[in-house]
Each structure stands twice: as C-alpha cells, then as structure tokens.
Amino acid sequence: MTAAGETRIDRLTFVYDADGTVVGELRYWFGTLLGAPHCTLCDVTHSRWRRKPSFRACADRVGLSIEYLHRDDLDDGLRSIAGPLPVVIGHSGRDRVRLLGPEDLRDLHGDVGSFEAILRSAIAKAEHASG
DSSP: OOTTSSSOOEEEEEEEESSSHHHHHHHHHHHHHHTOOOHHHHHHBBBBBOOOOHHHHHHHHHHSEEEEEEGOOOOHHHHHHOOOEEEEEEEEEEEEEEEOOHHHHGGGTTTTHHHHHHHHHHHHHHHHOHH
C-alpha cells in the first residue's frame, strides 16, 4: 500500500496460453506455422525465434519484475485468478489482481507499443481502484 492507502503493483506475472515443456513448445511453434490458434501474449513478447528486442525495451521502461509462466506452470492460487489465458497478473505484496486477459490482447496483433499502453493503463487502474 502507498501512503494514501492505494495498492502499489510491485511485480507482474505473464501467463502464456501454451505449454512450457519442450514438446509443448515444439507443438506450439509448428502449430503457428500451420495456422493453429496461437497465444496473443506470445505474439507481443516473442518473434518466431526469440524474445522481441522491442518487448525487452518495453519491460525495461515498465520497470517491474516480470515472471513468465506457461499454462502448465500455474499453481492453484494463480489458476484461480488467471481465468481464460493468456493473462497478465499484477502483484501487490501478497495480493494479486488480473490486469489483462485475452479480450485485452486479441486486437493488438503483437504490437508492443499498444501493449505497453494498455498495460500501463491497467496498472494505473488497479493501483487507484482501492484508493
């Protein structure tokens, strides 16, 4: 909490709508080549081969620690907050809040600048919701 009693987001968790195992990663990669449904958060953070430099710069500008998880990494506590995937969860101490979900990411088409704008807006909204 801040001095004014507002929530302060101190870290983020990104949960991809993909499995983090080697088989899961390969299945996802080949699926994208064949036109299978894909993870819209992956589109923001990664190019075909690696994390986007533009996203790395975005993460640096946002200035919060980010944990990256896949759907098969979720514990019951995060799963109960996450809802439909992909999702960005904000943490404030021990409290957690769902900041962005698939409905927010769907129309970004991998655009990092647009993602940063809606992420900053969601963080600000969450921080002021309790104040």
